[in-house]
Amino acid sequence: MSELPSPENFGYMHAMNLALHAEMAADEDVFLLGEDVGVGASGVTSGLLPRFGPERVLDTPLSEQAFTSFGTGAAMLGKKPVIEFQISSLIYLVFEQIVNQAHKFSLMTGGQVQIPVTYLVSGSGSRFGWAGQHSDNPYSLLAHAGIKTVVPGLPSDAYGLLRSAIQDPDPVAVFAPSPLLGATDPAYGGEDEIVPLGEANVVREGGDLTIVAVGQHVGTAIEVAESLSHRVDIEIVDPRTVYPFDWDCLRKSVNKTGRLVVIDDSNRMCGLGAEIVATAAEEFDLVAPPRRVCRPDGTVIPYALALDKALIPGAEQLTDAVNATLKSASK
Secondary structure (H helix, E strand, O other): OOOOOOHHHOEHHHHHHHHHHHHHHHOOOEEEEEOOOOOOOOOOOOOHHHHHOOOOEEEOOOOHHHHHHHHHHHHHOOOEEEEEEOOHHHHHHHHHHHHHHHHHHHHHOOOOOOOOOEEEEEEEOOOOOOOHHHOOOOHHHHHHHOOEEEOOOOHHHHHHHHHHHHHOOOOEEEEEEHHHOOOEOOOOOOOOOOOOOOOOEEEEOOOOEEEEEOOOHHHHHHHHHHHOOOOOOEEEEEOOEEEOOOHHHHHHHHHHHOOEEEEEEEEOOOOHHHHHHHHHHHHOOOOOOOEEEEEOOOOOOOOOHHHHHHHOOOHHHHHHHHHHHHHHHOO
16 A cells, blocks of 8 residues: 555645545445556555556457446446546546446346445546636535535535445445545544435534535634634534435424525536525525525536636635625614
């Protein structure tokens, strides 16, 4: 195994790397495939080829449809493939293989066939300058189709959720936000706690307003909550699993605070934020209209860096939404 990072350098990418090492060591049926996984081009798969060999770390040709279908077939025969996609938009190429094939085999065979395959997107969302075809966040699409989908917002969750995904008998997509890949976290020391799928995490407790923050925006929400702490007590809920969503955790939080703001790096139309806000409006005890902070409708990220950053939600937009929610509640 490659040398592990020192505790002060543990971070999101290291957490996923540790999870892959742990699962491949624990279960010989787990294997990795994708483009340039042997050399660890993304950083997430570093050290796996020397440790586990080319039989379990497979560099594939440049054909996502081919190696995703290969993974489905291997899963049908009892293997547990982890398929790495270095760019999130590549998910569009294999929507048929994931949604119409892998996802439906178990349902259409009455549970006789299981497809324990993990789709690891090791860099989702804008990378600031990678332009339109490399900057999407398509996790809402897979959630819409009913695929188990996770978006870890913290290094410890990246570790625990990836291990849960690999152990799960169904297809699971793991989206790792690009802005988090290089982040380190002194509070995370490489702990080996498994995080169950479908359980949200209350990152910060509060009594005045709930923020649901997805992926990298857990950090954004913490920043905003701290900056406004002198006048509003904000609770932060990290869904961690996008589908199935932990509605019980969110309901408990919103029924306590009465106010809801969602920050989600998806396009506005049919995004995850839209579903959360709609459900809250229908079912929760709100004292103010819920709000969402997200990308505009139909966003295609431009190459120009200033325009790229202008389209990505951030602390300023979240602060404005919090203030507007508090103002409308006081009427």
